[in-house]
Amino acid sequence: MSSELASDHIKKVYQSVKKRNPNEDEFHQAVEEFFNSIEPVFEQNPSYIEQGILERLVEPDRLITFSVPWVDDNGKVQVNRGFRVQFNSTIGPYKGGLRFHPSVNSSIIKFLGFEQIFKNALTGQPIGGGKGGSDFDPKGKSDLEIMRFCQSFMSELSKYIGPDIDVPAGDIGVGAREIGYLFGQYRKMRGSFHAGVLTGKSPDFGGSLARKEATGYGTVYFVNEMLKDRNLDLTGKKVIVSGSGNVSIYAMEKAIEYGAIIIACSDSSGYIYDPNGLDLNTIKEIKEVKRGRIHAYLEKYPNAKFEAESTAIWSLSCDIALPCATQNELDESAAKQLVKNGVVAIAEGANMPSTLDAIKVFHDNNVLFGPAKAANAGGVAVSALEMAQNSSRLSWSFEEVDQKLQDIMADIYNRCIEAAEQYNSPGNLVVGANIAGLLRVAEGMITQGVI
Ligand code: NDP
Numbered sequence: 001m002s003s004e005l006a007s008d009h010i011k012k013v014y015q016s017v018k019k020r021n022p023n024e025d026e027f028h029q030a031v032e033e034f035f036n037s038i039e040p041v042f043e044q045n046p047s048y049i050e051q052g053i054l055e056r057l058v059e060p061d062r063l064i065t066f067s068v069p070w071v072d073d074n075g076k077v078q079v080n081r082g083f084r085v086q087f088n089s090t091i092g093p094y095k096g097g098l099r100f101h102p103s104v105n106s107s108i109i110k111f112l113g114f115e116q117i118f119k120n121a122l123t124g125q126p127i128g129g130g131k132g133g134s135d136f137d138p139k140g141k142s143d144l145e146i147m148r149f150c151q152s153f154m155s156e157l158s159k160y161i162g163p164d165i166d167v168p169a170g171d172i173g174v175g176a177r178e179i180g181y182l183f184g185q186y187r188k189m190r191g192s193f194h195a196g197v198l199t200g201k202s203p204d205f206g207g208s209l210a211r212k213e214a215t216g217y218g219t220v221y222f223v224n225e226m227l228k229d230r231n232l233d234l235t236g237k238k239v240i241v242s243g244s245g246n247v248s249i250y251a252m253e254k255a256i257e258y259g260a261i262i263i264a265c266s267d268s269s270g271y272i273y274d275p276n277g278l279d280l281n282t283i284k285e286i287k288e289v290k291r292g293r294i295h296a297y298l299e300k301y302p303n304a305k306f307e308a309e310s311t312a313i314w315s316l317s318c319d320i321a322l323p324c325a326t327q328n329e330l331d332e333s334a335a336k337q338l339v340k341n342g343v344v345a346i347a348e349g350a351n352m353p354s355t356l357d358a359i360k361v362f363h364d365n366n367v368l369f370g371p372a373k374a375a376n377a378g379g380v381a382v383s384a385l386e387m388a389q390n391s392s393r394l395s396w397s398f399e400e401v402d403q404k405l406q407d408i409m410a411d412i413y414n415r416c417i418e419a420a421e422q423y424n425s426p427g428n429l430v431v432g433a434n435i436a437g438l439l440r441v442a443e444g445m446i447t448q449g450v451i
């Protein structure tokens with residue numbers, strides 16, 4: 001039995017993560033946030049030190065990088081870099097989205113893949129952790145350029161994935177259009193129809209109903225659970241949602257259905273604001289149909305305000321804030337501003353949108369805080385339901401999937417609350433999510449032996 005103190009052990013592993021993964025700030029941040037929660041688990045289970053649980057968790061099974069050459073509309077050859085991290089498959093095939101954004105690098109992919117391990121464990125479903133993507137920028141590209149890029153990307157990725165191996169899905173810059181092109185190329189290369197190799201497909205060829213809505217709806221179901229514990233609900237609440245992509249749009253839709261008023265949303269060029277409430281159909285038309293910029297909203301609603309600084313959205317006064325765009329979009333000063341303006345609850349639709357300092361501000365001020373691993377797990381949870389439907393060659397109704405999603409989000413909330421309580425941080429959902437996720441994966445690792 002190791003005589004090393006849990007706290008010393010955790011510090012030592014963290015130092016080695018920083019040393020072995022130099023210049024990967026986002027990955028360090030995700031590991032630090034997780035490590036800050038787990039000391040009591042290692043105190044109560046000293047065998048975890050002996051078993052090298054942490055050392056094994058922070059080292060991906062493999063990180064694949066590859067070249068993605070493609071031909072643009074002018075006939076010029078372009079080359080991007082593709083990634084897939086297969087982080088941990090203890091409890092199921094690697095599972096996690098693909099992100100196409102110019103900021104993508106190994107640090108971003110590893111932070112996302114690391115978080116995905118515990119998020120997926122929290123859902124209670126049999127899915128391991130993975131993530132991938134490319135530094136390709138879809139903005140301004142034609143449909144044919146997107147198609148050619150996706151085909152080239154899949155030509156290489158197809159060597160590493162499969163319905164029981166690794167199952168990618170969407171993330172920033174990857175939606176149903178991209179998944180369709182990726183699936184077509186995979187099908188052609190394999191010469192067989194493996195529906196379960198990707199999720200987020202069109203329902204016309206094996207996609208699950210309600211997958212498109214799942215992350216945003218799930219985040220709002222999670223908010224509801226948090227509010228219930230303070231005898232509150234969403235009726236009449238003023239809500240800010242950052243971003244205006246897949247997660248944001250369906251978070252807004254569900255919040256409106258529950259009687260909330262969406263006063264602001266954004267994209268990377270700025271935010272729009274209307275204290276009387278934004279019109280979601282117009283936002284959908286701009287973003288989903290025209291793939292335009294958010295300030296186009298003012299063409300229809302000239303009295304709404306546009307500010308060309310997207311992160312200034314947090315200076316607005318609101319009851320609930322849902323960061324649904326990207327990592328580190330909400331920092332300490334934004335958190336202080338939100339608290340000053342009386343915010344009641346935050347739930348992270350995006351992955352790691354709040355900095356560590358921002359989270360501390362929320363906790364210190366007794367603001368309800370739903371961390372990404374728990375609050376946005378509805379997307380991957382419905383992806384797992386899509387895999388189940390594909391395996392059984394059945395498709396469930398929208399209502400059936402939506403009901404399962406609601407039950408899963410309530411279960412996740414309860415798992416977090418119980419783990420936080422059991423490990424002496426009652427009400428702290430960050431601690432609860434990290435510990436509940438860790439326990440499921442660690443127990444699986446121990447039961448399966450050192451492999
Ligand atoms: P989309 O591509 O559909 O939308 C992304 C939105 O965020 C856009 O409004 C985009 O603005 C904005 N955005 C992206 N990057 C930046 C940036 N660097 N700075 C400012 N704004 C930015 O992506 P999703 O809605 O799918 O994903 C949003 C977040 O949710 C991500 O953190 C993702 O990891 C997370 N997530 C997604 C899930 C899913 O199922 N799709 C599941 C769980 C989490 P612009 O168009 O101007 O770039």
Ligand code: 2IT
Nearest residue numbers: 096097169171379380383
């Ligand atoms: O961050 C995430 O959980 C996702 N982008 C969704 C992953 C998935 O496999 O559905």
